[in-house]
Amino acid sequence: MSSLSPPVKKLWWNEPIHKSELLWISLVFVWGLVMTFMMPYWHVVGKQNLGTETYKTTPADFQQATQAFVDKFTVRNEGPRNHPVVAPPAGGDVYMLGRLWDWWPIVQLKKGETYRFHLSSLDWQHGFSLQPANINIQVVPNYEHVFSLTPTEAGEYSVICNEYCGIGHHLMIGKILVVE
Amino acid sequence: MVNTTQMLNKVFRTCPDTGLTFHGPAENLIKANAVAAVVFLLVGGIFGLLVGLTRWQAVHLLGAEDFYMVLTAHGLNVLIFWMIFFEIAVLYFCSSVLLGCRIATPRWAWAGFVLMVVGAIMNNVVVLQGNASVMMTSYAPMEAPPLFYLSLILFAVGALIGCFVFFGTLVVAKNDRTYEGSLPLVTFGAMTAAIIAVFTIVSGAIILIPTFLWSVGIVGEIDALAYRLIWWAFGHSSQQINVAAHVSVWYAIAAILFGARPLSEKVSRTAFLMYILFLQIASAHHLLVDPGVSSNFKMFNTSYAMYLAVMASMVHGLTVPGSIEAAQRAKGHRAGLFTWLRKAPWGNPTFSGMFISLVGFGFLGGITGVVMGAEQINLLIHNTLYVPGHFHATVVVGSTLAFMALTYWLVPVLFRREIIFKGLARWQPYLFGLGMSGVSLFLMGAGTLGVPRRHWDIGFAGTGGITHEFPAAAYTMLALNGMSVIVAVIGGAAFCVIIVGSLLFGRKLGDQKMDVPWIAAPVTEEEYNANGGSAFAIPGTVVLAMIFFISFALYYFINWKYLAETWGIS
Amino acid sequence: MSEQDPGESGPVPMMQKLLDNPFLLLFIGVASPALLYLVWGIMEIVTIPVK
Ligand code: HEM
Ligand SMILES: [Cu+2]
Ligand SMILES: [Cu+2]
Numbered sequence: 001m002s003s004l005s006p007p008v009k010k011l012w013w014n015e016p017i018h019k020s021e022l023l024w025i026s027l028v029f030v031w032g033l034v035m036t037f038m039m040p041y042w043h044v045v046g047k048q049n050l051g052t053e054t055y056k057t058t059p060a061d062f063q064q065a066t067q068a069f070v071d072k073f074t075v076r077n078e079g080p081r082n083h084p085v086v087a088p089p090a091g092g093d094v095y096m097l098g099r100l101w102d103w104w105p106i107v108q109l110k111k112g113e114t115y116r117f118h119l120s121s122l123d124w125q126h127g128f129s130l131q132p133a134n135i136n137i138q139v140v141p142n143y144e145h146v147f148s149l150t151p152t153e154a155g156e157y158s159v160i161c162n163e164y165c166g167i168g169h170h171l172m173i174g175k176i177l178v179v180e
Numbered sequence: 181m182v183n184t185t186q187m188l189n190k191v192f193r194t195c196p197d198t199g200l201t202f203h204g205p206a207e208n209l210i211k212a213n214a215v216a217a218v219v220f221l222l223v224g225g226i227f228g229l230l231v232g233l234t235r236w237q238a239v240h241l242l243g244a245e246d247f248y249m250v251l252t253a254h255g256l257n258v259l260i261f262w263m264i265f266f267e268i269a270v271l272y273f274c275s276s277v278l279l280g281c282r283i284a285t286p287r288w289a290w291a292g293f294v295l296m297v298v299g300a301i302m303n304n305v306v307v308l309q310g311n312a313s314v315m316m317t318s319y320a321p322m323e324a325p326p327l328f329y330l331s332l333i334l335f336a337v338g339a340l341i342g343c344f345v346f347f348g349t350l351v352v353a354k355n356d357r358t359y360e361g362s363l364p365l366v367t368f369g370a371m372t373a374a375i376i377a378v379f380t381i382v383s384g385a386i387i388l389i390p391t392f393l394w395s396v397g398i399v400g401e402i403d404a405l406a407y408r409l410i411w412w413a414f415g416h417s418s419q420q421i422n423v424a425a426h427v428s429v430w431y432a433i434a435a436i437l438f439g440a441r442p443l444s445e446k447v448s449r450t451a452f453l454m455y456i457l458f459l460q461i462a463s464a465h466h467l468l469v470d471p472g473v474s475s476n477f478k479m480f481n482t483s484y485a486m487y488l489a490v491m492a493s494m495v496h497g498l499t500v501p502g503s504i505e506a507a508q509r510a511k512g513h514r515a516g517l518f519t520w521l522r523k524a525p526w527g528n529p530t531f532s533g534m535f536i537s538l539v540g541f542g543f544l545g546g547i548t549g550v551v552m553g554a555e556q557i558n559l560l561i562h563n564t565l566y567v568p569g570h571f572h573a574t575v576v577v578g579s580t581l582a583f584m585a586l587t588y589w590l591v592p593v594l595f596r597r598e599i600i601f602k603g604l605a606r607w608q609p610y611l612f613g614l615g616m617s618g619v620s621l622f623l624m625g626a627g628t629l630g631v632p633r634r635h636w637d638i639g640f641a642g643t644g645g646i647t648h649e650f651p652a653a654a655y656t657m658l659a660l661n662g663m664s665v666i667v668a669v670i671g672g673a674a675f676c677v678i679i680v681g682s683l684l685f686g687r688k689l690g691d692q693k694m695d696v697p698w699i700a701a702p703v704t705e706e707e708y709n710a711n712g713g714s715a716f717a718i719p720g721t722v723v724l725a726m727i728f729f730i731s732f733a734l735y736y737f738i739n740w741k742y743l744a745e746t747w748g749i750s
Numbered sequence: 751m752s753e754q755d756p757g758e759s760g761p762v763p764m765m766q767k768l769l770d771n772p773f774l775l776l777f778i779g780v781a782s783p784a785l786l787y788l789v790w791g792i793m794e795i796v797t798i799p800v801k
Contacts, residue, residue, distance in 0.1 A: 001441055001442050001702050002435035002439050002440055002700075002702040002703070003277055003364060003365040003366050003431045003432065003434065003435040003440065003442055003503070004364050004366055004432060004435045004436070005278075005359075005364050005443055005702070006359050006360055006361040006362055006363065006364055007361055007362050007364075007365075007442075007445045008426075008441065009445075010361050010395060011759075011760060011762060011763070011766065012362065012445035012446060012766065013445075013487060013762075013763040013765055013766035013769075014760075014763065015444060015446060017443065017444050017446065017447055018444065018503075018716040018717070018718075020714075020716075020717065020718055020719075020721075020722050021443055021444060021447055021495075021499065021502070022493070023722075024494070024498045024722070024725055025447070025495060026600075027729065028490075028491045028494040028495065028729075029491055031291070031487075031729070031732075032483075032486055032487030032488065032490060032491050033486065033487075035483065035487050035490075035736070036483050036486045036487060036548070038554065038740070039479045039483070039554060039555045039556065040479065042555075042556050042740070043475065045558060046740075046743070046744065047744065047748040047749070047750070048477070048556050048559060048743050048744070048746060048747075048748065048749050048750075049556055049749050050468075050469055050556070050559055050749055050750075051749075052471065052472065052473065052474050052475055052478075054471040054472040054798050055798065055799055055800060055801035056550070056798050056799065056800045056801065057800075058801055065636070069283070079645070079646055079647050080643070080644040080645035080646055080682065081644070081646065091338075098548075098625065113714070114748065116510075119471075123321070123402050123406055124319070124321055124322045125319045125322070125408075127562070127563045127629065129563065129564070129632055129633070129773075130747070131630045131648055131650075132629075132630055132651075133746050133747050134559075134561075134564075134630050134746055135559055135746060135747060135749060136469060136472070136559060136560070136561065136563055136564065137469045137559070137562070137563035138467075138469050138470045138562065139270060140404045140405050140408070140471055140472075141321060141404050142338055142403070142405075142472065142473075143404070143405055143798065144472045144801060145471030145472070147749060147750065148569075148748070148749065148750045149747055149748070149749055150747055150748030150749070151747055152746070152747050152748065158647075158648035159633075160630075160632055161632070162562075162563040162564060162632035162633065162634075162635065163319070163563055164248070164315050164319075164634040165322070166322065166620050167244060167245055167248065167313070169634070169635065170244065170635050170636040170637045170638075170640070170642070171640075171642050171643050173640055173643055173646050173647070173648060174646075175646070219779070230751070311761055324790055347772060347773070347776070350772050362766070362769070362770050363770070363772075364753075368769075371772055372779075373761070374776075375772075375775055375776050375779035375780070376779065378776060378779070378780055379779060380782045381782070382780065383788070386788075405795050406792065406795050409792065409795060410788065410789040413783065413787060413788055449769050450765075451767060453768075453775070455780070456775055456778060456779040456782075457782055460779075460782075460783035460787065461782075461783050461786045461787045463783075463787055464787060464791070467791075472792050472794065472795055472798045473795070474794055475793060477791060477794055480786070481786065481790075482786055485786075705786070733789065745784075
């Protein structure tokens with residue numbers, strides 16, 4: 001009788017379990033508890049916990065809010081797409097929108113300050129991939145996702161789209177600048 | 181009465197090599213589904229080659245439009261069509277053949293098969309026409325032509341019929357009393373796969389039918405977030421069908437080659453129960469960086485409720501090689517820790533394929549999957565190439581190679597033809613396993629460096645000057661991936677050539693027994709007991725398991741450390 | 751086998767009865783993820799506030 005046939009013993013539930021199997025089961029059970037513990041633990045002590053604050057919005061509303069943000073804090077225009085570079089006050093709100101095939105506007109942040117990001121899409125789904133910091137967030141139309149970001153190092157960062165969004169997907173790139 | 185019995189007997193045959201009983205209609209259905217599976221693997225594999233060579237930036241084979249089209253076709257052909265056709269074949273085998281009974285409602289089963297074939301062909305036609313390059317996920321509100329969704333719905337309905345034929349066959353076997361006691365473990369595992377498949381397909385229907393109606397203009401809007409939630413109940417659970425199915429195949433191969441029995445029926449079946457209860461909720465690990473779903477939802481579901489389903493996989497990971505070790509020791513390979521493993525038939529592709537599948541699935545696929553499924557760690561790799569790297573280890577090195585291994589054994593049994601090119605077959609699992617492990621590792625390496633998945637040009641040549649400079653190592657990873665792709669494709673093509681060639685040109689076996697024994701006699705109680713008192717001592721496997729555990733724990737904590745180095749986010 | 755062998759006689763334990771019942775398992779396997787994942791998830795999405 002192998003695994004291809006019915007169990008040898010009719011009441012197989014009553015069969016004893018060998019100790020090496022028991023040892024392994026206990027070990028992986030405890031390991032499961034450790035991994036279960038790690039996530040809430042990181043919520044308490046870790047600095048990387050993506051907030052889940054979210055509002056229903058519309059592309060028009062979100063575009064308007066982003067436009068208002070741009071109008072208020074633009075410091076200059078720059079780059080091949082002549083995008084506004086927007087420098088909000090430390091600790092302030094930041095709006096960034098994804099659309100086919102662009103991130104808008106360019107944002108300039110101060111190292112070590114914490115900003116409240118508002119992120120949404122005007123059309124399809126996009127992927128906010130901040131490089132080389134390697135932070136990746138899904139961007140979904142009709143939902144405004146609000147979370148805080150704290151840059152830890154100065155430099156020029158790219159926002160790459162890493163959710164496939166049609167034929168121009170690989171053209172979708174934006175910038176976040178971090179200054180001292 | 182006598183008449184019907186005679187008629188029934190006519191449609192049964194007993195395989196001279198394995199002693200298994202085949203019900204004619206079941207046998208034909210198994211053959212048809214398995215052949216369709218291999219055809220779609222071949223098609224999808226060719227697309228995989230084109231994708232891999234395009235992502236090798238120095239080669240950059242296809243243009244952007246073709247690349248996205250071919251990538252869509254690759255995902256659908258291999259992940260959906262190859263896997264599910266083969267799994268339907270496995271379901272029919274594990275019910276009708278292992279239980280030695282007739283298959284329930286063969287006409288319905290054929291109807292299901294036809295729907296699946298029509299759906300799969302239609303899908304390929306729609307995708308290759310070029311305006312359905314939406315990836316297999318087809319995230320709304322990106323829109324595909326209605327026939328794209330319809331083809332998937334047809335395929336899914338066909339597969340659902342297959343699942344119910346499987347459950348019907350369990351009932352037939354029970355009523356006809358073709359077995360005594362509980363289901364064989366392998367059948368129980370197949371049943372686990374079928375249960376998960378039902379949930380999968382129902383979820384697919386819940387999301388694809390409204391999306392289809394939306395594409396023809398009957399429904400006004402599809403909520404993008406709800407689409408993601410429900411689509412992943414379908415898309416992720418279907419991966420869990422693969423896991424449950426390939427674990428059953430592992431147990432089956434251990435029984436076929438070694439006559440092994442489970443170390444403990446209770447433990448192995450309880451592990452499958454954990455799959456039934458908790459595997460599917462991990463669909464949430466696709467939503468870990470999504471807006472709108474709470475951290476509680478994310479943590480509970482991504483952890484399979486306290487990692488109980490992960491525990492189940494780790495238990496199978498111990499008990500499958502453990503049952504082989506116990507059987508080998510019972511048959512006399514008792515010296516040292518690993519004689520049992522050294523004496524295994526490494527030249528038999530059924531064994532080598534299965535064992536590489538087991539190790540690759542565990543070390544490469546399993547560890548990385550659990551690590552990136554931690555809510556916060558997911559921030560680092562979501563939608564990077566790390567993700568395809570991970571699942572080429574699970575669904576290709578794991579499931580696909582396990583299915584290939586079983587196929588080598590099935591061809592002579594089902595088709596009564598000998599395998600051709602035995603020398604090549606010896607090497608095929610190593611080529612494919614090695615190549616695919618390379619694909620998996622190098623994609624993961626690129627992903628760790630931030631390289632996005634499904635992306636035609638990480639050099640950003642067309643953006644008019646806005647670029648991002650990935651480290652040189654990222655380009656190296658993509659080049660190494662391209663080379664591994666070539667090795668893997670040679671291995672995959674070798675499989676298709678051997679199998680199709682054997683079906684067409686293999687020596688006909690008829691009622692003759694083969695020269696080599698094709699199924700091992702089950703290890704007897706006496707043999708087990710002869711193994712120095714403790715019937716199921718498995719020291720070698722325990723050592724391997726500990727190595728696995730230590731790698732897992734190290735890699736897990738390294739990633740938390742890596743996470744701690746990036747920007748603050750809350 | 752002797753009468754006392756626990757593998758051969760006596761009442762079938764609860765858990766074994768459960769594991770021997772494909773349709774009960776099918777029900778649990780569909781209902782549990784439907785509740786824990788689909789229903790819970792949809793509830794969260796429909797209760798997202800409008801700004
Ligand atoms: C010789 C065979 C194969 C090669 C060379 C190959 C290679 C690749 C490559 C390079 C990617 C692209 C990653 C990206 O740019 O995002 C990919 C994607 C993928 N592969 Fe494979 N693969 C092969 C076989 C398979 C098999 C057998 C399966 C499933 C059973 C599979 C499932 C997938 C899926 C689901 C995707 C993702 C498609 C998407 O993003 O929508 N592959 N493959
Ligand atoms: Cu995009
Ligand atoms: Cu994109």
